[in-house]
Amino acid sequence: METANPTHQLTGRKLAVKLGGTTILNGIDFAARSGQLIGVLGPSGSGKSTLLMALSGFRPATGGVVLFKRKDLYKEFEALKTHIGFVPQDDIVPTQLRVERVVKYAAELRLPDLSKEEREQRIDSLLGMLDLQERRRLRVNKLSGGQRKRVSIAVELLAKPELFFADEPTSGLDPALEMELMKLLRRMATQGRIVIVTTHIMSSLSLLDLICVLHKGRLAYFGPPDQIKPYFKVSDFSEIYHLLGTREPNEWESHFKRHPFHQKYLASQLQGGS
Ligand SMILES: Nc1ncnc2c1ncn2[C@@H]1O[C@H](COP(=O)(O)OP(=O)(O)O)[C@@H](O)[C@H]1O
Ligand SMILES: [Mg+2]
Numbered sequence: 001m002e003t004a005n006p007t008h009q010l011t012g013r014k015l016a017v018k019l020g021g022t023t024i025l026n027g028i029d030f031a032a033r034s035g036q037l038i039g040v041l042g043p044s045g046s047g048k049s050t051l052l053m054a055l056s057g058f059r060p061a062t063g064g065v066v067l068f069k070r071k072d073l074y075k076e077f078e079a080l081k082t083h084i085g086f087v088p089q090d091d092i093v094p095t096q097l098r099v100e101r102v103v104k105y106a107a108e109l110r111l112p113d114l115s116k117e118e119r120e121q122r123i124d125s126l127l128g129m130l131d132l133q134e135r136r137r138l139r140v141n142k143l144s145g146g147q148r149k150r151v152s153i154a155v156e157l158l159a160k161p162e163l164f165f166a167d168e169p170t171s172g173l174d175p176a177l178e179m180e181l182m183k184l185l186r187r188m189a190t191q192g193r194i195v196i197v198t199t200h201i202m203s204s205l206s207l208l209d210l211i212c213v214l215h216k217g218r219l220a221y222f223g224p225p226d227q228i229k230p231y232f233k234v235s236d237f238s239e240i241y242h243l244l245g246t247r248e249p250n251e252w253e254s255h256f257k258r259h260p261f262h263q264k265y266l267a268s269q270l271q272g273g274s
């Protein structure tokens with residue numbers, strides 16, 4: 001997808017996470033650019049959350065390099081983190097505070113240089129975009145799971161991040177809300193952001209530009225959603241998780257590395273050096 005600023009790139013090279021002798025991520029390559037919505041999929045425990053933490057810099061990989069806007073994310077994290085939003089898997093604390101208070105406090109903390117009016121304006125537009133205007137006076141602990149998730153997203157969007165992560169944002173939502181949230185993330189990407197999301201939702205895969213499939217910490221697929229069924233030779237996406245278990249993770253990885261998608265969507269992007 002063409003974007004206003006194609007130079008905004010996020011790349012991960014040979015990302016590895018080793019914790020206490022266990023390898024949780026093993027040599028993962030990753031490449032994203034502005035305008036893209038990328039889904040990270042894989043069985044539970046395959047390393048999705050770990051990859052998001054590593055790509056966002058919030059919990060750096062123990063091996064490998066992440067570049068964002070041509071800069072080493074881990075070395076320049078303090079400067080770059082203002083451009084990064086992260087909605088973690090766990091909901092925000094179900095506080096007694098009203099929605100607008102929570103967002104206002106966050107705005108005061110994160111946007112101290114804006115005037116009160118500018119902050120109010122930004123809050124208004126975000127609450128509108130996230131369909132929370134009518135609930136702004138409600139207490140957070142009275143909201144539904146989906147509404148709470150949208151408050152978390154509003155807080156993370158305050159600083160207008162160019163790079164946005166959401167870890168299972170649709171878990172606990174009903175199918176209609178899931179779809180709405182995925183469409184919102186799609187719009188956020190199309191506006192020129194890089195949006196990376198972990199999901200289990202099969203119905204919204206067509207909204208994604210690229211899918212990254214992990215299996216036991218290894219990369220099993222990185223490519224377009226409409227090519228994933230032919231790639232794995234399955235008729236339904238849900239068969240893939242079972243299929244992954246029938247071969248060793250490194251076999252899936254080397255299978256993918258031999259496929260043209262590896263060159264097209266990863267190797268060529270990583271060679272560019274941006
Ligand atoms: N702090 C940790 N110490 C040791 N193992 C961990 C830690 N965090 C996660 N793991 C393990 O790493 C693997 C990947 O975890 P995670 O990234 O949360 O997977 P996913 O998000 O795909 O379910 C799991 O086997 C998990 O048990
Ligand atoms: Mg997870």
